[in-house]
Amino acid sequence: MTSDIKYIIESLLFVSTDPLSIDRIKKVIPDADTKEIREALYSLSAEYEQRGGAFLLSEIAGGYQIRTRPLYSDWIKRLIQPGPARLSRAAMETLAIVAYKQPVIRNDIETIRGVDSGGVLRVLMERKLIRVLGRQKIPGRPLIYGTTRQFLEVFDLKDLTELPTPKEIEELGEAPAGKTPEAIPENDQDGNAEKGKNA
Amino acid sequence: MSEEIYRVKIGGVFEGPMDLLVYLIKKNEVNVYDIPIALITDQYLEYLEMLKIMNIDLAGEFIVMAATLIHIKSKLLLPVHKEVEGDDLDPRLEITRPLVEYLRIKSAAESLISRNILGEDTFIRSPQKVDGLIDAQDELIQIGLFELIDAFQKILKHIALEQRVDLTADRISVKDRISEIVDILEERGSVAFDELFEKTVEKSDIIVTFLAILEMVRLAIIRIFQHVESGIIRLFYQ
Numbered sequence: 001m002t003s004d005i006k007y008i009i010e011s012l013l014f015v016s017t018d019p020l021s022i023d024r025i026k027k028v029i030p031d032a033d034t035k036e037i038r039e040a041l042y043s044l045s046a047e048y049e050q051r052g053g054a055f056l057l058s059e060i061a062g063g064y065q066i067r068t069r070p071l072y073s074d075w076i077k078r079l080i081q082p083g084p085a086r087l088s089r090a091a092m093e094t095l096a097i098v099a100y101k102q103p104v105i106r107n108d109i110e111t112i113r114g115v116d117s118g119g120v121l122r123v124l125m126e127r128k129l130i131r132v133l134g135r136q137k138i139p140g141r142p143l144i145y146g147t148t149r150q151f152l153e154v155f156d157l158k159d160l161t162e163l164p165t166p167k168e169i170e171e172l173g174e175a176p177a178g179k180t181p182e183a184i185p186e187n188d189q190d191g192n193a194e195k196g197k198n199a
Numbered sequence: 200m201s202e203e204i205y206r207v208k209i210g211g212v213f214e215g216p217m218d219l220l221v222y223l224i225k226k227n228e229v230n231v232y233d234i235p236i237a238l239i240t241d242q243y244l245e246y247l248e249m250l251k252i253m254n255i256d257l258a259g260e261f262i263v264m265a266a267t268l269i270h271i272k273s274k275l276l277l278p279v280h281k282e283v284e285g286d287d288l289d290p291r292l293e294i295t296r297p298l299v300e301y302l303r304i305k306s307a308a309e310s311l312i313s314r315n316i317l318g319e320d321t322f323i324r325s326p327q328k329v330d331g332l333i334d335a336q337d338e339l340i341q342i343g344l345f346e347l348i349d350a351f352q353k354i355l356k357h358i359a360l361e362q363r364v365d366l367t368a369d370r371i372s373v374k375d376r377i378s379e380i381v382d383i384l385e386e387r388g389s390v391a392f393d394e395l396f397e398k399t400v401e402k403s404d405i406i407v408t409f410l411a412i413l414e415m416v417r418l419a420i421i422r423i424f425q426h427v428e429s430g431i432i433r434l435f436y437q
Contacts, residue, residue, distance in 0.1 A: 067315075
């Protein structure tokens with residue numbers, strides 16, 4: 001029976017266009033409990049790893065998704081029309097600020113980057129990588145930005161806590177004791193990742 | 200001084216003053232927590248001078264940063280009265296803090312780029328049946344608003360000039376038209392753009408249909424493609 005569930009899940013993963021959460025799988029297979037589903041997913045993932053074939057099971061945005069191994073990207077790009085152009089460095093920096101500092105307002109982004117970021121924010125909004133979370137209750141009622149579920153999907157992230165920690169900038173010198181600027185605050189915005197879907 | 204250093208780095212390379220500062224700090228291999236303000240300020244101003252000579256419009260931010268640097272430099276020149284201030288805050292912190300912050304963000308951006316990016320390094324099974332697959336003969340291109348408006352104008356030309364909008368007539372709303380189109384799409388999966396206008400003679404109906412199509416695109420209910428060879432525009436249900 002266990003192996004049945006495993007391949008039922010595999011079939012679901014195969015046809016689903018979005019990452020499948022355990023809850024979603026559970027709705028399809030009401031008989032299976034969370035533990036069983038999780039074990040089946042691990043087992044599938046291990047199977048794909050052992051096989052070493054074209055695809056693997058990625059944990060994305062709170063769900064699971066079958067994705068191709070990066071090794072084959074060049075071939076796939078010959079088959080599929082290229083997606084939208086790569087993000088510029090400015091866009092990546094702005095996106096990183098939103099990702100690490102969210103919820104964040106434009107003014108804070110521009111303080112860090114030192115340049116106007118309106119255009120870049122618009123591009124990121126169009127790409128659905130960031131979204132407006134609301135307005136801050138300060139004069140001018142500026143928009144508050146956060147990342148979307150799409151962001152997690154594009155950057156292969158399980159959730160926001162999985163964001164890579166910015167590497168320490170050792171090569172630029174040691175911080176004298178007591179003068180270390182505050183670290184980037186830990187992110188506790190997991191909840192937003194789910195809500196991002198409605199953006 | 201050192202003119203050759205900047206030659207390759209002119210124009211649009213530095214997005215902002217922070218970028219330029221980072222470059223100068225790296226180039227001089229100095230500790231970001233112990234910036235030789237005099238040296239960096241001089242080089243920074245030199246760079247601004249270069250930009251001026253080349254007639255590149257200087258963004259205001261560059262000037263603000265120059266002022267900040269000079270301000271810090273002047274503060275450092277003043278004798279320190281420890282007793283007055285209580286604590287001896289390094290004036291350079293004004294620039295060190297944001298710099299370190301910026302460097303962290305830069306490195307965060309780098310690590311994001313190095314991930315397996317969807318559509319770049321890793322792929323999922325294509326969610327849209329028509330989207331993407333390259334076939335030289337039957338290539339469909341995703342079209343923009345202008346192609347759509349062109350097609351709309353062609354249809355408008357077909358209706359006779361004497362026809363007027365009859366305000367008393369039962370007119371269909373955009374919402375209703377959307378559900379009609381959805382019905383067609385649910386049955387057939389796709390429909391030609393022109394086909395949706397075949398039965399309509401009233402200009403108002405044509406406009407309603409067009410608005411319905413625009414709204415459906417906005418709501419991501421449909422995707423619109425144009426056949427490369429025939430030029431036929433088709434709406435696909437998604």
